[in-house]
Amino acid sequence: MDESQSLALESVTVRFGGLTVLDDLSLRFGHSPISSLIGPNGAGKTTVFNTFSGIVKPVSGSLLLNGKDMTGHSPIEIARAGVVRKFQVPTVFHNLSVGNNLKVAAQSPRIETAGSAKDIRWSTGDVAEKLGLSSKMKTLAAELSHGERQWLEIGMAFLAHPRFLLLDEPAAGLGPEESDHTAGLIRTISEFCKTIVIEHDMRFIRELGGDVTVLHQGRLLKQGTMEEIEADHIVRDVYLGRDADA
Numbered sequence: 001m002d003e004s005q006s007l008a009l010e011s012v013t014v015r016f017g018g019l020t021v022l023d024d025l026s027l028r029f030g031h032s033p034i035s036s037l038i039g040p041n042g043a044g045k046t047t048v049f050n051t052f053s054g055i056v057k058p059v060s061g062s063l064l065l066n067g068k069d070m071t072g073h074s075p076i077e078i079a080r081a082g083v084v085r086k087f088q089v090p091t092v093f094h095n096l097s098v099g100n101n102l103k104v105a106a107q108s109p110r111i112e113t114a115g116s117a118k119d120i121r122w123s124t125g126d127v128a129e130k131l132g133l134s135s136k137m138k139t140l141a142a143e144l145s146h147g148e149r150q151w152l153e154i155g156m157a158f159l160a161h162p163r164f165l166l167l168d169e170p171a172a173g174l175g176p177e178e179s180d181h182t183a184g185l186i187r188t189i190s191e192f193c194k195t196i197v198i199e200h201d202m203r204f205i206r207e208l209g210g211d212v213t214v215l216h217q218g219r220l221l222k223q224g225t226m227e228e229i230e231a232d233h234i235v236r237d238v239y240l241g242r243d244a245d246a
């Protein structure tokens with residue numbers, strides 16, 4: 001495949017104390033604009049994101065961005081190289097307005113995007129419109145609903161011009177309408193950068209489209225289309241059958 005657009009772990013092992021959380025794991029993203037990462041609680045999904053963003057250092061194995069070895073690089077270096085992360089809990093500036101939050105994000109150091117065909121500079125107004133927050137530019141982030149705060153944070157991450165945007169449970173705690181809006185937003189964003197989404201809600205993942213990677217006990221169980229994943233007996237046993245609709 002085209003290595004110029006890939007984010008990968010090769011034979012990565014991560015241990016916390018005596019616990020092996022990622023177990024000789026090899027994974028590659030980038031072939032699809034949107035990828036979902038699923039698996040039971042404690043499977044190691046967030047740890048994969050932490051390893052991708054340099055927050056967690058593997059005991060062995062490599063982290064590769066566009067074929068380049070980034071193992072051991074700092075979180076800041078990795079973010080500058082274009083791997084941008086949204087955390088499980090929203091981290092916006094509560095005492096700033098929506099507009100000012102977006103301005104702060106737009107002023108963050110530019111990622112080198114030379115050579116990227118989709119390197120379009122968005123204004124904060126354009127982004128607010130895509131987020132569905134145009135009418136709330138002057139509203140303090142503290143006054144937003146949980147869903148609106150999630151959208152704001154996705155917009156802020158997008159303004160950093162990622163090559164890979166990592167979203168950890170962006171639909172957690174959202175109602176069906178908010179969840180649909182989030183899926184639409186992620187689909188729009190994925191036209192401009194590769195987007196990897198951790199989620200539990202299978203309806204949401206179906207809505208996103210793209211390929212699906214299933215993690216179980218720190219190992220890769222399966223990577224494929226939603227149809228392939230749903231048809232897989234082992235995946236059904238360890239995950240889908242049990243808490244897919246939880």
Ligand SMILES: Nc1ncnc2c1ncn2[C@@H]1O[C@H](COP(=O)(O)OP(=O)(O)OP(=O)(O)O)[C@@H](O)[C@H]1O
Nearest residue numbers: 016017019021039040041042043044045046047048
């Ligand atoms: N910093 C840490 N120190 C010790 N153990 C950790 C640490 N981070 C994660 N773990 C453990 O590693 C395992 C995998 O955690 P991780 O957060 O990656 O799972 P997850 O798939 O994201 O789960 P969830 O769906 O609940 O968010 C769990 O057993 C967790 O308790």
Ligand SMILES: [Mg+2]
Nearest residue numbers: 045046047088
């Ligand atoms: Mg997690």
